[in-house]
Amino acid sequence: MVRFNESGPWLGEEGPDSDVVVSSRVRLARNLDGIPFVNRASDADRNEIVGMVRRTPLFATDGGSLRWIEMSDLDECDRQQLVERHLVSKQFADSSAARGVGVSEDESLSVMVNEEDHLRIQTLWTGSALTRAHEKVAAINRELESHLDFAFNPRWGFLTACPTNVGCGVRFSVMLHLPALRITDELERVRRSAKDLDLAVRGFHGEGTESTGDFFQISNQITLGISEDDLLQAFAEDVVPRLVDYERSARQLLMEKKLSTLEDRVHRAHGILGNARMLEANEAINLLSRVRLGVSLGLLESISIQEVHRLLLHVQPAHLSALKGVALEDDESTRVARANLVRGVVAGS
Amino acid sequence: MHKCDLCDKSAVLHDLVLEGSQWKPVHLCEDHAQAQGYPGSGEVTTTGKPVTEKPRTGTRKRLAACETCGLTLALFRRKGLLGCAECYRAFEPHLEPLIGRAQGGATYHCGHVPEQKEAHIDRRMSRIRLLKELNEAVSSEQYERAARIRDDLQLLEQKIEVEKD
Ligand SMILES: [Zn+2]
Numbered sequence: 001m002v003r004f005n006e007s008g009p010w011l012g013e014e015g016p017d018s019d020v021v022v023s024s025r026v027r028l029a030r031n032l033d034g035i036p037f038v039n040r041a042s043d044a045d046r047n048e049i050v051g052m053v054r055r056t057p058l059f060a061t062d063g064g065s066l067r068w069i070e071m072s073d074l075d076e077c078d079r080q081q082l083v084e085r086h087l088v089s090k091q092f093a094d095s096s097a098a099r100g101v102g103v104s105e106d107e108s109l110s111v112m113v114n115e116e117d118h119l120r121i122q123t124l125w126t127g128s129a130l131t132r133a134h135e136k137v138a139a140i141n142r143e144l145e146s147h148l149d150f151a152f153n154p155r156w157g158f159l160t161a162c163p164t165n166v167g168c169g170v171r172f173s174v175m176l177h178l179p180a181l182r183i184t185d186e187l188e189r190v191r192r193s194a195k196d197l198d199l200a201v202r203g204f205h206g207e208g209t210e211s212t213g214d215f216f217q218i219s220n221q222i223t224l225g226i227s228e229d230d231l232l233q234a235f236a237e238d239v240v241p242r243l244v245d246y247e248r249s250a251r252q253l254l255m256e257k258k259l260s261t262l263e264d265r266v267h268r269a270h271g272i273l274g275n276a277r278m279l280e281a282n283e284a285i286n287l288l289s290r291v292r293l294g295v296s297l298g299l300l301e302s303i304s305i306q307e308v309h310r311l312l313l314h315v316q317p318a319h320l321s322a323l324k325g326v327a328l329e330d331d332e333s334t335r336v337a338r339a340n341l342v343r344g345v346v347a348g349s
Numbered sequence: 350m351h352k353c354d355l356c357d358k359s360a361v362l363h364d365l366v367l368e369g370s371q372w373k374p375v376h377l378c379e380d381h382a383q384a385q386g387y388p389g390s391g392e393v394t395t396t397g398k399p400v401t402e403k404p405r406t407g408t409r410k411r412l413a414a415c416e417t418c419g420l421t422l423a424l425f426r427r428k429g430l431l432g433c434a435e436c437y438r439a440f441e442p443h444l445e446p447l448i449g450r451a452q453g454g455a456t457y458h459c460g461h462v463p464e465q466k467e468a469h470i471d472r473r474m475s476r477i478r479l480l481k482e483l484n485e486a487v488s489s490e491q492y493e494r495a496a497r498i499r500d501d502l503q504l505l506e507q508k509i510e511v512e513k514d
Pocket residue numbers: 353354355356357358377378379380381
């Protein structure tokens with residue numbers, strides 16, 4: 001069993017703009033020159049890729065900053081925990097070929113090996129911290145570049161298995177909490193303007209997942225014809241603040257015009273979480289989302305954002321299973337265990 | 350298409366060897382390449398291993414498949430994923446409009462360029478890449494370029510030898 005920290009990097013101390021921005025992530029896609037991409041690679045190729053990455057000083061037993069987690073050594077629960085912690089993608093956890101992930105002590109840095117591309121280098125930070133996350137990822141990239149030869153072509157930039165990720169091969173993304181825009185029924189407008197700005201809007205766990213609890217992952221889709229710095233600037237200084245302001249004005253509007261409705265929503269959710277005897281994962285996340293809104297607006301003071309974040313992680317199936325020894329599947333005993341866990345924090349606080 | 354220097358079969362390996370002070374092109378079929386001690390049999394791929402999944406021969410299909418990884422255009426269209434770095438060259442005319450559409454019209458990189466820190470880069474990979482370039486240069490009869498690549502390759506092999514000690 002893998003030992004994880006009690007919280008993840010996106011659960012730590014409150015970051016900038018954390019009323020709306022839950023976390024910031026920067027991810028680079030890289031492939032080693034001279035070896036077929038993962039989808040055409042033989043088992044020997046995949047093992048070779050793992051070997052080459054692990055021979056870099058990042059993984060050195062003394063002084064290396066990453067510990068190696070071989071996916072085939074993990075049981076289903078541990079693999080899913082990595083997904084819930086946003087350290088690997090769901091597709092990566094479910095694949096069966098040789099693959100693994102390097103994770104730093106504080107989990108702010110991870111390197112997936114043999115996902116869709118040979119390497120997916122990611123940094124994850126709490127709150128709005130794209131610049132900091134990018135500095136870190138760029139430093140790791142430079143370090144890896146001095147030991148590995150990445151597939152690069154002067155015209156297309158860094159070559160990726162999916163041709164639409166070429167160029168910088170960088171994905172900036174933020175996890176936004178947009179509950180007020182849901183209440184004011186403006187999410188569709190957000191989706192449309194995101195599309196006009198060439199942004200991708202995804203759910204809680206990335207590609208193909210639902211936007212449980214009004215959490216949305218917004219990321220750039222353009223990666224070619226623009227430098228990393230310009231992309232970062234446009235995304236972090238224009239796009240994100242615009243979305244944050246949008247949600248904030250919706251919250252302000254609700255505070256001024258619909259305070260009772262808002263208070264009812266928040267306290268009702270808090271009441272259920274503090275009293276329920278059985279909870280499903282999605283129900284718990286949706287209720288915690290309302291509590292989070294209440295805490296951000298100062299309507300609820302008995303629980304902190306960090307406690308809400310920790311619960312958001314721990315109510316998910318694999319974390320709950322690891323914490324409470326219940327099954328991964330949703331059944332009566334897992335719902336009871338989930339409700340007990342939440343009640344202990346919410347009612348006990 | 351070149352014939353093997355030693356028989357009538359078509360050559361799959363192209364190299365330059367130094368004879369006196371002159372570089373001489375060498376073209377060998379699979380069997381003779383192996384007999385001459387070239388690593389692996391078959392075409393030297395980017396991984397230095399023989400092509401296990403060769404693109405089907407014939408001129409019509411040759412355009413629609415990547416010679417390095419064997420990915421066909423049809424398969425790419427179905428999966429949406431390319432098979433190797435060389436696919437970008439093999440399918441360039443098809444990729445151009447596709448990438449342009451996805452990238453808001455952009456078709457040229459203008460971001461970070463990796464520093465070539467020759468001293469640290471895995472030399473084995475550089476060697477494989479040079480072998481492949483050499484192969485291309487000779488088969489397209491660019492002998493001057495091939496000679497330069499051969500020099501680089503020898504230099505690299507000396508370094509590899511030194512590092513072994
Ligand atoms: Zn022959």
